[in-house]
Amino acid sequence: MTDVMDTPTSGAAMPTLRVEYAAGERASGAAEIVPQLRSELGLDDQDAPLETPRARPLHQRSLDDNASLIGSAVGSLALVWLLYERVLPLSGTIGFVVCWFVAFLVIYSAVTSMVYPRPMVVDRIAQAVVTSGAAIVGFALAWTIIWIFLQGLPALIHLNFYTEDMAGVGLNDPLTKGGIKHAIVGTAIQVGIATAIALPLGVGTAVYMTEVGGRLSRTVRTVVEAMTALPDILAGLFVYALLIITLGWQRSGVAAALALAVTMMPIIARSAEVVLRVVPGGLREASLALGASQWQTVRRVVLPTAKAGLATSLILGIARIAGETAPLLIVSGASSFFNANPANEPMNSLPLFIYDAVRRPDGLTIQARGYGAATLLLIMVLVLFVVTRFLARDKGPSR
Amino acid sequence: MAISPSLESITEPTPLDAAAGASHGATLEADSITAWFGSNRVLDRVSLTMPSRTVTALIGPSGCGKSTFLRILNRMHEQVPAAKLAGEVRLNGDDIYSPGHRITDTRRRIGMVFQKPNPFPTMSIAENVTAGLKLTGTRISRGDRDDLVERSLRRAGIWDEVKDRLDALGGALSGGQQQRLCIARSLAVDPDVLLMDEPCSALDPTSTRRVEQTIEELRDDVTIVIVTHNMQQAFRVSQQCAFFLAEQGTPGVIIESGRTEDIFGSPTDPRTEDYVNGRFG
Secondary structure, X not given: OHHHHOOOOOOOOHHHHHHHHHHHOOOOOHHHHHHHXXXXXXXXXXXXXXXXXXXXXXXXXXXXXXXXXXXXXXXXXXXXXXXHHHHOOOOOHHXXXXXXXXXXXXXXXXXXXXXXXXXXXXXXXXXXXXXXXXXXXXXXXXXXXXXXXXXHHHHHOOOHHHHOOOOOOOOOOOOOOOOOHHHHHHHHHHHHHHHHHHHHHHHHHHHHHHHHOOHHHHHHHHHHHHHHOOOHHXXXXXXXXXXXXXXXXXXXXXXXXXHHHHHHHHHXXXXXXXXXXXXXXXXXXXXXXXXXXXXXXXXXXXXXXXXXXXXXXHHHHHHHHHOOOHHHHHHOOOXXXXXXXOOOOOOOOHHHHHHHHHOOXXXXXXXXXXXXXHHHHHHHHHHHHHHHHHHOOOOOXXX | OOOOOOOOOOOOOOOOOOOOOOOOOOOEEEEEEEXXXXXXXXXXXXXXXXXXXXXXXXXXXXXXXXXXXXXHHOOOHXXXXXXXXXXXXXXXXXXXXXXXXXXXXXXXXXEEEOOOOOOOOOOEHHHHHOXXXXXXXXXXXXXXXXXXXXXXXXXXXXXXXXXXXXXXXXXXXXXXHHHHHHHHHHHHOOOOEEEEEXXXXXXXXXXXXXXXXXXXXXXXXXXXXXXXXXXXXXXXHOOEEEEEEOOOOXXXXXXXXXXXXXXXXXXXXXXXXXXXXXXOO
């Protein structure tokens, strides 16, 4: 018996157990029975079934909070409606919404301050304002995209919209005739050439500003910043004056791509510089301390480390120039026929086509084509975004 | 002789025989080193000989110039734009700052391990080890490369922990493992000297113990100079010790240097005694 009592299972729950044991008189081999009992009583953690504790809800809003929010919204709506429609000689949707929002804030803060202290009231009001702001922006964006899509849908559903050009197609010809192949191909070629020029230049400039440094790099940074702020139409005028008037080039895809590259380069340089600055200095030092030259350090360590960020700056640049219209108006010239040769003849592009199409009178089919082209432009930028992020994702090493 | 940071001179490149066996260290002599950042003098005529087969510990309070001194030993000092330097650093008798020496060769022969583990995040463990070869444009056959990876990781005492995942990213290792990976990376280019700038200050005691073992094992092959704030560590790993101090407003100097037992057991300068016994700093 003493064996049993001396086992390490002693504790508050044990006295009854001991009595039971003593009465039972069956403990011939205490060593066998004790583990069995332990598991029956759930004392052995390994043997006991794992019971998942119920997670308590966190960040829960009380019924009171929700009620005061909804109540304030409804109350202010009723109040403003009464004032607007019955008492004051006012009208207009925007004014109504603004007054409703202001009244809502006042009532909501009053209701909150009856229960909560001042910091909480300020917190609630700030939350309401910020949330509303985000909602307005989100709504405006969604509405723009959906509206453009719906306007362009009649044109988008026809296959010929993607495979034919507008040569010989009238402004109000049915949508089963003609398409925007020329503009799609033109935009692809122009953006492609512009990227091929601006990406190496932009990244090279960023490398110069971050890795080489010195007094001249500050001058370069100032110039790049000034170029970012440059109105796009000046980029067009620059190329127009230099290439078309002075050198006698034709209006062409290459001229358009050069104007786009001038716009794109500072955007890539600026964002790539920010990305390269984030690469830890310790990595550069580690590379140099291994005996690497500065160029090897940049090529093998700094640029690969910043790869994902550089892809983002490329997307920023492309998204900016893909919709650029002003410089193209001057240097490329709109045309209605297909031209895949960027070196001569005018070359149309999606932004130019959109600009040309949607300013036509309402009701003509050309309008639907314009909105269809706008939808396509949105989709092209989105696809580029996804593809670039996918290619630049941080994947495992290649070895 | 003040050396401008842009000074880089050209000489015949010495072929790196990475696949050859380990070297046996080299003697590094700092002769009357004075260093400035702009007009601020941070070291004043510091001389120290770091013999081969010896671990030299540099100790002293923060801001006394020991890290600057260490960075002067492999020309990392001149990475700071306003840095200036006078004096000579001799590797086996050759002044590494002389115009006949190429900076990249110097840095390859005198490796460095930093305070914060800094494996290259885009490279695998194996690629990190061979990064020094890739970065210096040294070609090596596939079989030799695998041997080099294994040998370097073994010398750094981390082979058994990573041998099954050589293709995993180096950044996925724990801090202590990353630091030993960085040591392996430095060893892969077969340096004569290894400089360590507080290599254990970001590590837990177990990893620290492991790195100290690694230092112990490397001593016969590589001359090691280590900066540390940990007195026990200096006592455990080093055979020679130099105590740096920069008193109020004056540049850093070596107060006392000599065998580690002497510096810790019977220092001649009272300031050294105060410091190693933890009475200041």
